[in-house]
Amino acid sequence: MARNKEFDEKVVLKKAMDLFWKQGYEKTSMQDLVTHMGIHRRSIYDTFGDKHSLFLASLKYYELFVTKEWTTIISNSSTVKNAIRKIFEHVVKVAELEIYPAGCFSVNTAVELSLLDKDIQHLTTKMFNDTEELFNKLLKEGQDKGEFKNDLNTQITAQFLHNNLIGIRVLVKTNYTKKELESIIDLMMKVLE
Incomplete structure (x- = not known):
């Protein structure tokens, strides 16, 4: 007779994501995962497979996590331009507050x-393409609303925004100040004027 799991898969998967995000794949041992997730090694294997499979599941969970955060930011923004700025500011804010491990799990992984x-x-290429597509949709929506010029190439601008987002996600792991990061965001936003 199969036993019921004594843990919530999403809760332990988030714990695995946090540990991989903080330490990276190579520096995270199975024993680290057992300790951090608070479940037995056998339970990890039975539920998620090997370390590589757990890592991939953690990365996919991270994508859902970020998508949810950005959806909230976008829906709470008064304009498309404001939504784009707020996504960048959010990266700086969470790094400053040390809510999550520094930087971006997908960028670190790539x-x-x-x-x-x-x-x-x-998987990381797909995640990056999805981010570019999100920016592309936002830019097209901004054009429809008259926020951006109609001759703005949304695809190239989306790639530009994504490249800057990756840069900010790396810079928050360094000694750049909040003021310096905000200056970079201000300059980047001028492209949308």
Whole structure:
């Protein structure tokens, strides 16, 4: 007779995500995961598979987590331009408050593993493409509302915004001040004028 799980999969998956986000894949051992997740090694294998499978599941969970945060930011913004700025400001704010590990889990992963692991390369590329598509949709919506010029190339501008977002997500891991990061965001936003 199969036993019921004595843990919430989403709760322990978030714990795994947090640990991988903080330490990276290579520096996180199975014992680290057992300790941090608070479940037995056998339960990890039975529920998520091996370390690599758990890492991929954590990365996918992170994508849902970020999408939810950005959806809230966008829906609470008065204009499209404001929504774009708020996404960037959110990255700076959470780094300053140390709510999550520094930087971005997907960016960290791309840097650490994408040249070594085709599954990771595929997933991080998809995540980056999804972010560019989100910016593209926002820019088109802004054009429809008269916030942006009609001759603005939304696809190239979306790639530009995404590149800057990656840059900000890396810079928050350094000694750049909040003022310096905000100056970068101000300059970047001038492209949308």
